[in-house]
Amino acid sequence: MGFLTKRNDRGIVSGGVMFHDLVRNWFPDLTDVLWKDMIPESRMSVMVEEDFVKVMFAFAGCKASDFDVESSGMFLTVRVARRTKYPAEEGDKHYTCNERCWNEYQESVKLPVPVIPAEAKAKYKDGVLEIHLPRCTKGKCDAKRVKVNA
Amino acid sequence: MNNEQKKMFTEITPVADIIEENEKATVYFEIPGASAGNVKVEVKNSTLTIEAESYLERHGKKVLFKRSFELSDAVDIDNIKAKTQDGVLTLTLPKAESAQVKKIAVE
Numbered sequence: 401m402g403f404l405t406k407r408n409d410r411g412i413v414s415g416g417v418m419f420h421d422l423v424r425n426w427f428p429d430l431t432d433v434l435w436k437d438m439i440p441e442s443r444m445s446v447m448v449e450e451d452f453v454k455v456m457f458a459f460a461g462c463k464a465s466d467f468d469v470e471s472s473g474m475f476l477t478v479r480v481a482r483r484t485k486y487p488a489e490e491g492d493k494h495y496t497c498n499e500r501c502w503n504e505y506q507e508s509v510k511l512p513v514p515v516i517p518a519e520a521k522a523k524y525k526d527g528v529l530e531i532h533l534p535r536c537t538k539g540k541c542d543a544k545r546v547k548v549n550a
Numbered sequence: 551m552n553n554e555q556k557k558m559f560t561e562i563t564p565v566a567d568i569i570e571e572n573e574k575a576t577v578y579f580e581i582p583g584a585s586a587g588n589v590k591v592e593v594k595n596s597t598l599t600i601e602a603e604s605y606l607e608r609h610g611k612k613v614l615f616k617r618s619f620e621l622s623d624a625v626d627i628d629n630i631k632a633k634t635q636d637g638v639l640t641l642t643l644p645k646a647e648s649a650q651v652k653k654i655a656v657e
Contacts, residue, residue: 495569495570496568500578526634528583528605528637
């Protein structure tokens with residue numbers, strides 16, 4: 401870790417093929433059970449309230465304009481592309497640790513209840529995008545009877 | 551933070567970028583959901599520890615971002631600066647004068 405650190409609390413990261421990579425190929429059905437914790441967790445959390453659905457999407461270091469949010473009533477998709485320039489290495493400036501994601505990222509979720517996408521609101525604060533989606537309540541999203549003509 | 555308080559949180563190691571230069575190192579930690587008031591940075595026995603309480607939840611508990619680094623003697627501990635913006639904690643660790651690389655002109 402250069403001058404900054406002698407070691408960090410993440411331990412040693414080794415490259416190449418790991419044991420669990422081999423087992424994943426041999427017993428694909430077991431991997432979800434055995435290595436559940438190693439599957440990247442979703443950045444989204446969905447909370448259903450009485451009148452609305454609140455979705456929180458954790459993605460630090462962005463601007464509100466970096467996000468693209470789409471909803472089709474039952475599905476929500478969030479795309480993010482940082483417009484902030486990736487700090488480049490130049491001169492004596494160099495990375496000794498580089499773990500943050502600077503690529504484009506996209507995640508979709510099936511909402512547990514139908515919502516009204518046209519009335520959705522979103523705000524970005526402290527690295528978290530909060531999306532409020534009003535739920536379809538009686539009267540607003542009632543099924544419509546379609547008359548069948550002869 | 552005592553053990554009782556620790557049980558209230560799900561502890562997560564935040565991802566970090568470290569950029570080193572001649573006079574300083576800059577460390578960026580991603581701590582979404584934590585504002586400046588909920589971040590603690592301390593140096594004890596040459597170990598730098600950051601703790602940030604987030605309002606995000608995981609497994610039914612609030613998230614606590616926590617990570618430690620052992621600092622070398624080259625860091626000027628008294629002049630470490632910290633700021634948060636958009637869920638990113640930025641620490642500036644200046645190098646002690648004696649540890650900075652000085653170019654010597656050859657006559």
